[in-house]
Amino acid sequence: xxxxxxxxxxxxxxxREAPASPGSGARDAEKEAGxxxxxxxxxxxxxxxxxxxxxxxxxVAFAFSFVIPCPVRPASRTAWSRVYDDAAAYAFLAAGDxxxxxxxxxxxxxxxxxxxxxxxxxxxxxxxxxxxFAAPCAFVAAHSxxxxxxLWERPVAQELLLMDCSVEHGGSPACLLVGNxxxxxxxxxxxGQTRWNEAVSFGANSTxxxxxxxxxxxxxxxxxxxLVFAAAGQEIKSCFxxxxxxxxxxxxxxxxxxxxxxxxxxxxxxGAHYILFYTAKALFAYSLKELxxxxxxxASAALASLKEDAEWEMAMRHKARQVPLASSxxxxxxxxxxxxxxxxxxxxxxxxxxxxxGQQLSSLxxxxxxxxxxEPVLGAFGPDEVAVAIESRVSHETKKVTIVEGSSGVIKWExxxxxxxxxxxxxxxxxxxxxxxxLFWGLYQDEKNxxxxxxxxxxxxxxxxxxxxxxxxLELSNSTEPIVAFEGLxxxxxxxxxxxxxxxxxxxxxRGRVVLxxxxxxxxxFSSHVIWLNQMPQxxxxxxxxxxxxxxxxxxx
Numbered sequence: 098x099x100x101x102x103x104x105x106x107x108x109x110x111x112x113r114e115a116p117a118s119p120g121s122g123a124r125d126a127e128k129e130a131g132x133x134x135x136x137x138x139x140x141x142x143x144x145x146x147x148x149x150x151x152x153x154x155x156x157v158a159f160a161f162s163f164v165i166p167c168p169v170r171p172a173s174r175t176a177w178s179r180v181y182d183d184a185a186a187y188a189f190l191a192a193g194d195x196x197x198x199x200x201x202x203x204x205x206x207x208x209x210x211x212x213x214x215x216x217x218x219x220x221x222x223x224x225x226x227x228x229x230f231a232a233p234c235a236f237v238a239a240h241s242x243x244x245x246x247x248l249w250e251r252p253v254a255q256e257l258l259l260m261d262c263s264v265e266h267g268g269s270p271a272c273l274l275v276g277n278x279x280x281x282x283x284x285x286x287x288x289g290q291t292r293w294n295e296a297v298s299f300g301a302n303s304t305x306x307x308x309x310x311x312x313x314x315x316x317x318x319x320x321x322x323x324l325v326f327a328a329a330g331q332e333i334k335s336c337f338x339x340x341x342x343x344x345x346x347x348x349x350x351x352x353x354x355x356x357x358x359x360x361x362x363x364x365x366x367x368g369a370h371y372i373l374f375y376t377a378k379a380l381f382a383y384s385l386k387e388l389x390x391x392x393x394x395x396a397s398a399a400l401a402s403l404k405e406d407a408e409w410e411m412a413m414r415h416k417a418r419q420v421p422l423a424s425s426x427x428x429x430x431x432x433x434x435x436x437x438x439x440x441x442x443x444x445x446x447x448x449x450x451x452x453x454x455g456q457q458l459s460s461l462x463x464x465x466x467x468x469x470x471x472e473p474v475l476g477a478f479g480p481d482e483v484a485v486a487i488e489s490r491v492s493h494e495t496k497k498v499t500i501v502e503g504s505s506g507v508i509k510w511e512x513x514x515x516x517x518x519x520x521x522x523x524x525x526x527x528x529x530x531x532x533x534x535x536l537f538w539g540l541y542q543d544e545k546n547x548x549x550x551x552x553x554x555x556x557x558x559x560x561x562x563x564x565x566x567x568x569x570x571l572e573l574s575n576s577t578e579p580i581v582a583f584e585g586l587x588x589x590x591x592x593x594x595x596x597x598x599x600x601x602x603x604x605x606x607x608r609g610r611v612v613l614x615x616x617x618x619x620x621x622x623f624s625s626h627v628i629w630l631n632q633m634p635q636x637x638x639x640x641x642x643x644x645x646x647x648x649x650x651x652x653x654x
């Protein structure tokens with residue numbers, strides 16, 4: 098016969114109904130007479146606390162859902178365009194959040210004539226005179242990334258020489274401009290208003306060199322300063338300007354660099370700032386400390402805060418300040434592989450590419466690449482593997498787009514395109530799989546126009562490539578207008594991938610119709626033409642479109 102205890106374990110509810118043991122009646126009587134009410138009150142308090150907590154949670158949820166307004170995401174149009182008549186565009190296109198809606202806006206620069214009218218229909222002739230300039234003059238405009246509406250538009254100079262909209266002033270984004278007659282201007286990116294404007298002098302018959310450089314705070318007023326280079330014959334003049342007010346620091350230095358092509362700022366791993374100058378024959382490196390010393394002499398207290406890198410100083414030929422290179426041929430472009438300190442340096446020559454170690458200045462690899470057309474563009478072919486996309490001339494009618502692995506110099510992918518027109522350099526967009534979309538212009542060799550011949554055609558088409566499907570190209574759109582600037586952009590963090598075109602006549606040619614347009618990439622992917630590169634189709638075209646359409650994007654930083 099089973100024991101009562103075992104039965105209680107199997108049927109726990111029956112244990113509460115078990116007969117009372119001897120003496121239990123007396124104990125129950127004591128509980129009823131004494132502490133019987135205390136557990137009841139405790140249960141009531143627990144119930145009240147539960148319902149109070151429940152009401153508080155519901156109240157908070159109600160407040161966040163209905164009372165406190167949620168941020169409204171701007172409704173962005175998938176495509177828009179804005180037109181300027183009787184105008185000519187500068188080769189400048191930048192992005193920044195001018196209206197604080199967390200969507201990137203577009204900044205463009207153009208030259209407007211007396212009869213120019215923008216997308217809103219406003220006459221531009223009076224604006225030139227209001228800015229103190231004769232028509233035509235240079236304008237800078239900010240357009241909303243959501244719908245293309247004009248946020249602000251300002252005449253900035255008689256002629257615009259340089260522009261950089263990646264600077265800050267007082268914690269706010271700004272645009273730094275060099276104009277002609279010689280002036281240095283800082284515009285507030287959000288309003289277009291002038292923060293400061295200073296007349297500058299680069300010397301007679303001088304040419305201002307691009308790019309403008311943002312440098313550490315030399316005058317110790319808490320704001321980073323600027324360095325501008327101007328060429329007069331074979332002399333390169335370095336001019337230092339205060340970031341606070343734009344005033345020149347009353348000194349300048351000069352270098353003898355005949356045939357200078359370009360320059361860029363490089364920061365080593367030790368935090369030393371160097372300026373890389375390149376001519377067709379050589380690459381030179383001068384520390385910011387040395388340039389400052391040339392300008393002001395050894396007595397300046399600011400010299401103590403500027404660094405030089407011991408490895409760089411040992412690697413260079415000290416007197417000539419020349420960086421040793423393993424490749425040969427004329428230098429055409431020099432660029433950094435990333436914005437990180439000590440990043441490697443890519444040198445594009447007339448017939449080869451060379452990667453230089455950004456810290457030891459030793460050659461990492463050299464690969465043959467004849468007849469390079471445009472500046473290399475960086476992307477990612479494998480996950481987190483930096484790759485270089487570069488265009489080179491094959492013949493008068495044909496160019497080649499090549500993707501080179503950054504770590505080894507191995508050619509990962511290439512395609513030939515017909516190209517008679519001057520096309521912009523490629524663009525890249527980072528995808529969530531830690532690779533990149535590569536966007537480039539041309540005419541794929543199997544594609545023909547309606548007459549069966551592409552000769553004389555002004556049409557060029559935009560193609561998309563992703564390393565996950567190396568046998569596929571997507572043809573997205575076409576253009577018959579000269580393209581002044583082209584860029585791929587994420588208008589919002591990790592989303593809203595678009596490409597932007599600035600097309601029409603460029604400054605220096607006859608004015609005409611300038612068009613700024615934005616198109617959402619996924620909309621064009623959905624209606625794209627699928628091209629299988631020298632292979633039989635391995636899947637349906639629609640599956641390929643769907644695959645690319647599902648891809649997500651990522652923003653660096």
